[in-house]
Amino acid sequence: MAFSLCLLFVLGSIVFSLQDQTIPEVSSPQDETVRDVHSPDDQIVREIDRRLLLNDPQTILVQLEAIQREMQTLKTLVNSQQTKIQSMQTLETLVNTQQTKIQSLDTLVNSQHIQMQSLQSQLTKTANQGLGTTYTVWGRKNCPALNGTSTVYSGISAGSPYHVGGGGANTLCLTHNPDQPPSDFPTYREKDGWLYGSEYQFTYRNYAIDDDVPCAVCLAAYSTAVLMIPSKTSCPSSWNVEYRGFLTSQSATDGRPSYDYMCLHENAEYLTEGARQQNYNGHLFYPVITQCGSLPCPPYINAKYVTCVVCSK
Structure with missing residues (x-):
């Protein structure tokens, strides 16, 4: 439809231009008139009037054939461009499809990757289960909730009384x-061992x-030491x-029994059973201080309390 309209428009333009042209009239040689025209600059221009009949079929046919050839060339060019555009659209669709596939992959x-990390974590936990170790935290009612540690x-x-050897x-x-x-277990005898509850011997x-x-008592489930x-x-x-x-133990008073060294939690608390601060003097917790001499100072400082840390692996 568009091509036909374009052809009619071109034909109309050609006919209109032919009507405006001044073409010499066909005549015999004796009827030809030659005139000298003098311009202001004395230049002579020879004009020969000729006329072309507008109803000449041969002339119109030649013009139409030329137009058809041009239109065919243009149509071929348009079709070629449309084919290229379609190829580019097809290529763009293919690229978009590949990008979608890449995003999906x-x-x-x-x-x-997330599933592998989760499985690896589960495998590590499974491998470590049953290989845990235990320790005691002193001064706390529960174990620290970290590193896979739980309260047993x-x-x-409790321990031996401070005043009995x-x-x-x-x-x-x-x-x-x-x-x-x-x-039926044996009853009390005079020289049996004694077990007393423990008391702090300092305020903090x-x-x-x-x-x-x-x-x-704590279980470090994922540790072996x-x-x-x-x-x-x-x-x-x-x-x-x-x-x-902080390191604690028995008092250094002469004649008293020795205790083991214990690491008392830095944020220790008190036992809530019974009344507070009842001085029964049972198994006593004293802080431990350094003594220079056989202990090198520096790096140690005389009469300083000793820190401690409990580690697992």
Whole structure:
């Protein structure tokens, strides 16, 4: 439709231009008139009037054939451009399809990566289960909730009384719900060992002197080793901090039995069973200080309290 309209427009333009042309009239040689025209500059222009009949079929046919050839050339060019445009559109569609596929694959890869990380974490936890180790935190009712550590039980610190020689040297974490021995077990005898509850012998932060000392037994489920390092508040490389605190033990008074050294939690609390600060003087927790001489100073400082840290791996 558009091509036909364009052809009619071109034909109309040609006819209109032919009507405006001045073409010499066909005549015999004797009827030809030659005139001299003098311009203001004395230039002579020879004019020969000729006329072309507008109804000459041969002339119109030649013009139409030329127009048809031009239109055919233009049509061929247009078709070629349309073919190129269609090819480009097809290529663009293909590129968009490939981009969509790439995005889908990228999403799939990310999803698989997350799943692999999750499976690896589960595998590590599964491999470590059953290989855990235990330790006791002194001065706290529950274990620190980190590094996969959980509370086995909450208890009461106890040990040999401060004023009696003999007995056990280590401090125990007793349970809150003891199981009684069988009824036929031997009864009290004069020289049996004694077990007393523990008391703080100093005041600091959350507790006061003569408050009872709680404890908790902890399971470090993903660790195979636990150690207490005195005089440090940080763990070696690749070890995890379970808790930090201060070194405690028995008083240095002559004739008193020796206790083990314990790492008392830096934010220790008091036992809530019974009244506070009842001075029964049982198993006592004293802080530990340094003494220069055989102990090198520096790096140590005389009469300074000693820090500690419990580490797991």
